[in-house]
Amino acid sequence: MRQTTIAKAVELIGIGLHKGNPVQLRLEPLEANSGIVFYRKDVSVSIPLKPENVVDTKMATVIGREGYFISTIEHLLSAIYAYGIDNLRVVVDADEIPVMDGSSASFCMLIDEAGTIEQSAPKRIMRIKKEVEVKEGDKYVKLSPSNDLSYDFTIKFKHPVIDQQSYSFHFSKEKYKKEIARARTFGFLHEVQYLRSKGLALGGSLENAVVLDDKKVLNSEGLRYSDEFVRHKILDAIGDMSLIGINFIGNYEAFAGSHDLNHKLTLALLKDPLNYEIVELSKAESKEMARAYA
Numbered sequence: 001m002r003q004t005t006i007a008k009a010v011e012l013i014g015i016g017l018h019k020g021n022p023v024q025l026r027l028e029p030l031e032a033n034s035g036i037v038f039y040r041k042d043v044s045v046s047i048p049l050k051p052e053n054v055v056d057t058k059m060a061t062v063i064g065r066e067g068y069f070i071s072t073i074e075h076l077l078s079a080i081y082a083y084g085i086d087n088l089r090v091v092v093d094a095d096e097i098p099v100m101d102g103s104s105a106s107f108c109m110l111i112d113e114a115g116t117i118e119q120s121a122p123k124r125i126m127r128i129k130k131e132v133e134v135k136e137g138d139k140y141v142k143l144s145p146s147n148d149l150s151y152d153f154t155i156k157f158k159h160p161v162i163d164q165q166s167y168s169f170h171f172s173k174e175k176y177k178k179e180i181a182r183a184r185t186f187g188f189l190h191e192v193q194y195l196r197s198k199g200l201a202l203g204g205s206l207e208n209a210v211v212l213d214d215k216k217v218l219n220s221e222g223l224r225y226s227d228e229f230v231r232h233k234i235l236d237a238i239g240d241m242s243l244i245g246i247n248f249i250g251n252y253e254a255f256a257g258s259h260d261l262n263h264k265l266t267l268a269l270l271k272d273p274l275n276y277e278i279v280e281l282s283k284a285e286s287k288e289m290a291r292a293y294a
């Protein structure tokens with residue numbers, strides 16, 4: 001199995017969540033061993049994807065360099081990672097990725113439109129060798145060794161529509177598109193009102209998030225899945241794990257995980273080289289691992 005990039009450049013225009021302005025997003029192929037590199041066209045700054053370049057994780061995952069940043073990268077990254085793309089340039093003309101419908105479905109369609117091609121260099125993946133866990137109170141995120149790739153997520157909210165939800169996702173690209181990609185981000189009305197009062201989330205609407213009041217979902221179309229909330233948390237986790245820089249094989253497990261805990265998990269993982277090994281997927285014995293990203 002070899003490294004992958006997209007077959008041709010593609011672009012779309014959407015609204016940025018925070019400022020509410022139109023943002024142009026363009027994906028371009030990159031040569032082998034380049035990784036995922038963000039580029040702010042408006043200020044000519046490149047920001048390679050790595051955990052050290054994460055500058056904020058409160059509301060979304062934000063990457064930055066030299067004082068310039070790009071916000072809300074996790075849904076796009078989730079799609080890029082799920083498609084097993086190793087090398088890609090992500091060009092935007094503003095400081096955020098368009099929010100689209102609050103899921104990664106539009107980004108999957110964009111990558112499908114571009115198509116993917118294999119490059120000459122062999123694909124490398126990270127195999128988790130030791131359990132790595134980050135805890136905060138009763139919340140935790142954890143990576144454990146496994147011969148395939150799976151995500152297990154549980155959330156618990158004191159809310160009649162959400163309550164406790166768990167989802168186990170045994171990863172494949174096709175299952176990602178069916179079970180995960182369409183799950184939208186969600187928020188509570190009081191939070192939205194607070195953010196608006198601070199001049200944030202100006203582009204946020206019922207078009208790009210599931211919004212709940214104290215009792216119910218406010219979107220007239222309802223939910224896309226009864227457990228859309230926990231599925232979206234898996235979508236986020238897949239995007240945040242892409243900070244590792246290459247695809248991994250192992251089990252990800254979380255209770256009430258967040259962008260912040262996910263970021264800390266990638267830092268904890270990379271801190272100790274005994275936690276993982278890098279495997280080339282050209283070898284016959286790695287066939288089983290290659291299946292996840294086929």
Ligand SMILES: [Zn+2]
Binds near residue numbers: 074185232236
């Ligand atoms: Zn999200």
